[in-house]
Amino acid sequence: MTARPREDAPPTPAETTRAAPSPTEAELEAVRKRARRRQASKNWSLFLLFAGPNILLILAFIYYPLVSNMYYSTLDWRLGSPTATPVGLENYQRFFTSPSGLEVWRVTGIFTAGAVIGSMILGLLIALVLNKHIPGRTFARTAIFSPYVLSGVGVALVWMFIFDPQRGALLHILDFFGISSPQWFLDPDANLWMVIIVYVWKNLGYCAVVFLAGLQSVPRDLLEAATIDRAGAIRRFFSITLPLLTPTVFFLLVTNIIFSMTNAFDILRVMTPTGNGTNTIIFEIYLQAFGQYNRAGYSAAIAVVLFVTLFLITAVQLRFVERKVHYQ
Amino acid sequence: MTSLHTVHPAWKGIAACGLVALTLTACGPDTSGEGAAEEAADTDWEDVEPAESIVFATNHPGGSEDQENELIEQFTEDTGIEVEVITSGANYEETSQWFQTGGGSNADVIVLSDATWFPNYLNDALAPVDEILEAADVDVDGYVDALYEDYLYEGSHYGVPYARSTPLFYYNADHYEEAGIDGPPQTWEEVAEISQTIVDEGVADYGYAFPPSNEYPAWGMANLVWGYGGGWSDEWDFSLVSSDETVEALEFAQDAVQDGWANVAATSQTDDFASGVASQTIQSTGSLGGILDTADFEVGTAFLPDGPAAEGETPTGGAGLMIASASSPEEQLAAAMFVGHMTSAESQAFFSEHTGYVPSHVDADMSAVYEEQPQFETAVDQLERARVQDFARVFLPGADLELAETLQSLLTSGDDVAEEMERVEAEFESLYESDLADELED
Numbered sequence: 001m002t003a004r005p006r007e008d009a010p011p012t013p014a015e016t017t018r019a020a021p022s023p024t025e026a027e028l029e030a031v032r033k034r035a036r037r038r039q040a041s042k043n044w045s046l047f048l049l050f051a052g053p054n055i056l057l058i059l060a061f062i063y064y065p066l067v068s069n070m071y072y073s074t075l076d077w078r079l080g081s082p083t084a085t086p087v088g089l090e091n092y093q094r095f096f097t098s099p100s101g102l103e104v105w106r107v108t109g110i111f112t113a114g115a116v117i118g119s120m121i122l123g124l125l126i127a128l129v130l131n132k133h134i135p136g137r138t139f140a141r142t143a144i145f146s147p148y149v150l151s152g153v154g155v156a157l158v159w160m161f162i163f164d165p166q167r168g169a170l171l172h173i174l175d176f177f178g179i180s181s182p183q184w185f186l187d188p189d190a191n192l193w194m195v196i197i198v199y200v201w202k203n204l205g206y207c208a209v210v211f212l213a214g215l216q217s218v219p220r221d222l223l224e225a226a227t228i229d230r231a232g233a234i235r236r237f238f239s240i241t242l243p244l245l246t247p248t249v250f251f252l253l254v255t256n257i258i259f260s261m262t263n264a265f266d267i268l269r270v271m272t273p274t275g276n277g278t279n280t281i282i283f284e285i286y287l288q289a290f291g292q293y294n295r296a297g298y299s300a301a302i303a304v305v306l307f308v309t310l311f312l313i314t315a316v317q318l319r320f321v322e323r324k325v326h327y328q
Numbered sequence: 329m330t331s332l333h334t335v336h337p338a339w340k341g342i343a344a345c346g347l348v349a350l351t352l353t354a355c356g357p358d359t360s361g362e363g364a365a366e367e368a369a370d371t372d373w374e375d376v377e378p379a380e381s382i383v384f385a386t387n388h389p390g391g392s393e394d395q396e397n398e399l400i401e402q403f404t405e406d407t408g409i410e411v412e413v414i415t416s417g418a419n420y421e422e423t424s425q426w427f428q429t430g431g432g433s434n435a436d437v438i439v440l441s442d443a444t445w446f447p448n449y450l451n452d453a454l455a456p457v458d459e460i461l462e463a464a465d466v467d468v469d470g471y472v473d474a475l476y477e478d479y480l481y482e483g484s485h486y487g488v489p490y491a492r493s494t495p496l497f498y499y500n501a502d503h504y505e506e507a508g509i510d511g512p513p514q515t516w517e518e519v520a521e522i523s524q525t526i527v528d529e530g531v532a533d534y535g536y537a538f539p540p541s542n543e544y545p546a547w548g549m550a551n552l553v554w555g556y557g558g559g560w561s562d563e564w565d566f567s568l569v570s571s572d573e574t575v576e577a578l579e580f581a582q583d584a585v586q587d588g589w590a591n592v593a594a595t596s597q598t599d600d601f602a603s604g605v606a607s608q609t610i611q612s613t614g615s616l617g618g619i620l621d622t623a624d625f626e627v628g629t630a631f632l633p634d635g636p637a638a639e640g641e642t643p644t645g646g647a648g649l650m651i652a653s654a655s656s657p658e659e660q661l662a663a664a665m666f667v668g669h670m671t672s673a674e675s676q677a678f679f680s681e682h683t684g685y686v687p688s689h690v691d692a693d694m695s696a697v698y699e700e701q702p703q704f705e706t707a708v709d710q711l712e713r714a715r716v717q718d719f720a721r722v723f724l725p726g727a728d729l730e731l732a733e734t735l736q737s738l739l740t741s742g743d744d745v746a747e748e749m750e751r752v753e754a755e756f757e758s759l760y761e762s763d764l765a766d767e768l769e770d
Binding site for chain 2: 068071072075077078079081082083084085086160164166167183184185186187188272273274276290292294295
C-alpha cells in the first residue's frame with residue numbers, strides 16, 4: 001500500500017510532465033453514477049414539467065373522486081346530510097341481495113345484450129352495403145353516422161313522438177299492417193325494448209363506420225382468389241371476411257359493452273324519467289341518489305360495482321377473447 | 329435517523345392509505361355519531377339588524393324570472409336590502425339537488441317544493457321560520473291555511489307558501505256539447521257516466537285520462553282515494569294505503585280503464601286532453617295557461633269530484649320559500665323580510681296573474697285575472713277544499729315513486745289491487761325503517 005502524497009504539496013517536476021494517473025474502477029463507477037443520476041434527475045424534471053400538471057388534474061378529478069366514492073359507499077348517507085353512519089359493506093350486500101338490486105342486473109343484462117348485439121349486427125350489415133360501389137355512397141355513410149354525434153336528449157325527444165301510442169308515427173305504420181301498438185311508456189317490458197331500439201339506432205352508425213374501415217382493410221387479392229376458386233359470397237364472407245374482421249369485432253365488442261353500460265343515461269332519463277322497467281345500473285345510480293331516495297352511500301356502492309364490473313369485463317376480454325382474434 | 333429510502337414499501341403504502349383515509353373523512357360527512365349540527369342558539373331578534381344583502385336561489389317557477397326580478401326591485405327599493413338571484417335549476421328537483429349537494433351553501437332563501445323540502449329539513453339545512461317571521465313583522469295569518477300548514481312539522485313551520493298549485497278538473501266543453509252533456513261532474517260516479525257517454529257517442533277515444541307514472545299520479549289521484557275515505561298514509565301510519573277504502577277507490581280507477589271509458593296517458597294527460605284524445609282530466613292549476621294556449625276547443629274547469637265519503641278534497645302542491653339554517657341571524661332576518669314581501673297579498677296577485685299559480689294569500693285581488701281567464705276563478709275558489717298531503721307521499725323518500733309505478737301498473741293491468749297495496753304498505757314500512765326511523769325517533 002503506497003502513501004498518498006499530501007494534497008497541498010507542490011508537484012514534483014516528474015509529476016508535471018507525466019500524465020495524470022488513470023482513475024480507479026470505483027472512481028469511474030462513481031462518476032458514471034453521478035452522470036446517470038444527473039441525467040435521471042434531468043429526465044424526471046422534464047417529465048414532471050410536461051406530465052405533472054396532467055397528473056395533478058387526473059389525480060384531482062379522476063382518482064380522488066374514485067377513491068372518495070369508494071369511501072362513501074361504506075356509509076349510510078343521505079344526500080347532503082352533514083352526518084353519516086359507517087355501515088361497512090352493507091350497501092353492497094343490499095344491492096346484491098335485494099329484489100330491486102337483482103332487477104337492476106336483469107335489466108342491465110337485457111339492455112346491454114340487446115344494444116350490443118343489435119348495434120353490431122345492423123352495423124355490420126350496413127357496412128357491407130356501404131362497402132359496395134353504389135350511387136350516393138358518401139351521403140349514405142354520412143347519414144348513417146350522423147345519429148351517433150347527435151345529442152342523446154334530442155334523439156330521445158324525437159323518438160318519444162314516434163313511439164307515442166296515441167299520436168305517434170309508429171302507431172300509423174303499425175296500423176297500416178293491422179298491428180296494434182304496444183303500450184310504450186306504460187308497460188315496463190315495452191319500455192325496455194323501446195330504449196334498446198333508440199340506443200341501437202343512435203349507435204349503429206359508429207359500428208357501421210368502424211366495420212367499414214375493417215372491411216376496407218381486407219386484402220382484395222384473397223377475395224379475388226376465393227372467387228376464382230368458385231367460393232360464393234356467403235362462403236367468402238364467413239371464410240375470409242369475418243375471420244379478418246375479428247380484431248374489429250373484438251374492438252367493437254369491448255367498446256360497445258362499455259358504452260351501453262355507461263353512455264345510455266340521457267336516452268333512459270328523457271324517455272323513462274322514473275325508470276319504469278329501464279333501471280340499468282347507470283340509471284339506478286342516478287335514481288338512488290337523486291330520484292327521490294337521496295341515498296348517496298348506496299348510490300356510491302352501485303357506482304363502485306359498475307366500475308369493478310367494467311374493469312373485470314375488459315380484463316376478461318383482453319385475457320381470453322383476444323386469443324380468438326385473428327390478426328393478419 | 330431513518331431515511332425515507334430505508335422505510336419498507338409496505339409501510340409507505342399503509343401511510344399513503346392512511347393519508348387518503350384522513351383526507352376523505354375530513355372532506356366527507358361526519359361519521360363520529362355525535363351529529364354535526366349544533367343546536368341553534370336562542371336569538372334575541374330585537375338585537376338583530378337585517379343584513380344589507382341576501383342570496384335568493386330559485387328555479388323561477390312557472391317561467392317567472394321577469395316577475396321575480398320586478399318584485400325584487402320593489403323590495404330593494406322599499407328596504408335598501410340587495411338581493412342576489414341565483415338560478416339554481418330548471419325545476420324543483422334540480423334546485424333541491426343543488427342545495428343538498430353544497431351548491432347552495434351561500435343561499436339565504438331557496439325555493440323548495442312540497443316534496444323536496446323535507447330531506448333538506450332532515451339535513452338540518454332549513455331554519456324554523458316562526459320566530460324570524462314574527463321578528464320581521466310578516467303577517468302569517470293571511471296565508472291560505474292548508475298551504476301554510478304544508479310546512480309544519482313537529483310544531484314549527486319551515487317555509488311559507490309561494491308558487492302554489494293544486495290539481496284542477498279540466499273538461500272539453502265542445503265534446504260535452506257534442507255528446508249532449510249539460511255540465512261538469514260533481515262526483516266520481518258522474519265522471520264515469522259522462523265518460524261512458526262520450527265514448528259511446530264516439531266523440532273521443534276516452535272520456536277521461538289518468539296520469540302516467542312520470543306525472544305524479546299519487547298527487548292527482550289523492551282526491552279519488554280521499555273521496556272514498558282512503559289515503560296514502562295517516563301521518564306515519566301506513567296501513568291506510570292498503571285499507572278497504574283505498575282499495576275500493578283504486579278498483580274504481582282500474583275498472584275505468586278496463587271498461588274503456590278512461591285511459592292512462594302515455595307521456596302526459598295534458599297532451600291527451602289538449603289533443604282531444606280524452607275529454608276530461610285532472611292536472612295542475614299551473615298547467616291552465618299551457619292548456620288554454622294549446623287547445624283548439626273551449627276549455628272548462630271544475631272542482632275536483634266528490635267521492636262517496638268526502639267532498640272533493642284538493643291536495644296542495646307547488647313550492648314554498650325556505651330560509652337556510654346556515655345563514656347568520658342578520659341574513660335570516662333580511663331573508664324573512666324578503667319572504668314576507670314575495671308572499672304578500674299584492675305580490676301574490678301579481679305573481680299568480682303571470683304564472684298560473686294560485687295565490688297563497690287570501691287577500692290577493694285576482695279580479696283582473698278572472699276577467700281574462702274565468703277558468704282560473706275555479707282554481708282559486710277550490711282552495712277552500714285544500715288539504716295537506718299525506719306524509720307518505722311528501723315525506724317518505726321513494727314512496728311517491730313507488731306509488732307512481734304501482735298506480736300505473738294497476739291501471740294498465742288486471743292485477744289484484746288489494747294484494748298490490750299490501751305490498752306497497754310493506755314497502756313503505758321498509759323505506760321508513762331503512763331511511764327515516766332512526767332520525768325521526770332520535
